[in-house]
Amino acid sequence: MKNRLYVALLLAVVLALPALAQQAGSTTQDQPAAAAQSADQNAAASTTGASGKPALQPDTHEGFWGKINPFARKKYVQRQTSPIRDRVNELDELTSSNTKAIKDTDSRAQAGIQLASTKANEADQHAIDAGNKAQMAQQTATQANTRLTTVEQVVGNIDQYKAATQTEIRFRPGQAVLSKNAKAALDDMATPLKDQRGYIVEVQGFSSGHGQAAIATSQKMADAVVRYLVLNHDIPVYRIYVVGMGNAPVQSANADDAKTKRTSGGRVEVSLLKNDLETLASTSAAPAPATQDQAPPK
Numbered sequence: 044m045k046n047r048l049y050v051a052l053l054l055a056v057v058l059a060l061p062a063l064a065q066q067a068g069s070t071t072q073d074q075p076a077a078a079a080q081s082a083d084q085n086a087a088a089s090t091t092g093a094s095g096k097p098a099l100q101p102d103t104h105e106g107f108w109g110k111i112n113p114f115a116r117k118k119y120v121q122r123q124t125s126p127i128r129d130r131v132n133e134l135d136e137l138t139s140s141n142t143k144a145i146k147d148t149d150s151r152a153q154a155g156i157q158l159a160s161t162k163a164n165e166a167d168q169h170a171i172d173a174g175n176k177a178q179m180a181q182q183t184a185t186q187a188n189t190r191l192t193t194v195e196q197v198v199g200n201i202d203q204y205k206a207a208t209q210t211e212i213r214f215r216p217g218q219a220v221l222s223k224n225a226k227a228a229l230d231d232m233a234t235p236l237k238d239q240r241g242y243i244v245e246v247q248g249f250s251s252g253h254g255q256a257a258i259a260t261s262q263k264m265a266d267a268v269v270r271y272l273v274l275n276h277d278i279p280v281y282r283i284y285v286v287g288m289g290n291a292p293v294q295s296a297n298a299d300d301a302k303t304k305r306t307s308g309g310r311v312e313v314s315l316l317k318n319d320l321e322t323l324a325s326t327s328a329a330p331a332p333a334t335q336d337q338a339p340p341k
Contacts, residue, residue, distance in 0.1 A: 204243060204316035208232055212268060214309035216251070219263040221271055229268065232315060233276035244278060245314040246285040253290060260309060262287030268311050 210232050212225040221229075236242060248265030250257045265285045272278045 207315045210313045212311040242317045258289035
C-alpha cells in the first residue's frame with residue numbers, strides 16, 4: 044500500500060515539474076508580449092471599422108487548461124469566432140443598406156433626368172406650336188390685307204360696269220310680240236343671272252319711222268322684253284334700265300368707221316353689264332386653305 048502511495052506521489056511530481064517550467068517560461072515571455080499587446084490594443088482602439096465600431100481584439104485568455112491542452116476546444120472556437128461572425132453580419136447589413144441607398148439615389152437621378160427631358164420636349168413642342176401659330180397669324184394677316192385691297196378696289200369701281208354680253212332681239216315691222224327665237228335668246232342670257240349680284244340689264248328699243256311714233260313703238264318693244272325678263276326669269280325691276288330710242292342713230296361697231304346708221308325695222312338691244320361685286324362674292328365663298336389645326340382626321 045505504501046509503495047503505491049509513493050509511486051503516485053512520484054508521478055504527480057514528475058507531471059507537475061514540466062507544467063511549472065512551462066508556466067515560468069510563459070510568464071517571462073508574456074511580459075514583452077503583454078507590452079506589445081497593450082500597444083496594439085491602444086492602436087486598435089483608435090481605429091474603427093466600416094461599421095463605425097472599433098476593430099475586434101482577439102481573446103488571449105486561455106486559462107490553465109487552454110495552455111496545457113494542445114487541441115482547440117469547441118467552446119473556445121465559438122467564443123473566438125462569435126464576435127467575428129457578428130461583425131460580418133453587421134458588415135453585410137451595412138453593405139445592403141449602402142446598396143439600397145445607391146439604388147434609391149440612382150432612381151431619383153433617373154427620374155430627375157426623365158422629368159427634365161419631358162419638360163424640354165414640352166418646351167420644344169410649345170415653341171413649335173407658337174411658331175405655327177405665328178405663321179398662321181401671318182398668313183391670316185396677309186389674307187386680310189389682300190381681302191382689304193380687293194374690297195377697296197371693288198368699292199372704288201362699284202359704279203364701273205363693264206359689258207358682259209349683248210343680245211339683239213328682232214321684231215316684225217309694226218309689232219311688239221316676242222318670237223320664239225327672241226325668247227330663246229333672252230333665256231340664254233337671263234338664266235345664268237339667277238342668284239347673282241352686281242349686274243344691270245340695259246334694254247334699248249329702236250324703231251324705224253320718225254318722231255314720237257317711232258319712239259312709242261321702240262318703247263313698246265323694249266317693254267315687251269322687260270316684261271318677259273321679269274315674269275319668266277324673276278329679274279328685279281330695279282336692275283333693268285329701259286329706254287325707247289325711236290329712230291336714233293346708232294354708232295357703228297367698227298371704230299374706224301365714224302359714220303352712224305339708222306335703224307331699218309324694229310329691234311331691241313339687251314346688254315348685260317357687270318361690276319366687281321360678283322368677283323368679290325366668289326372670292327369670299329372660296330374655302331380657306333387648310334391649316335395644321337384644320338387638317339382632316341386620318
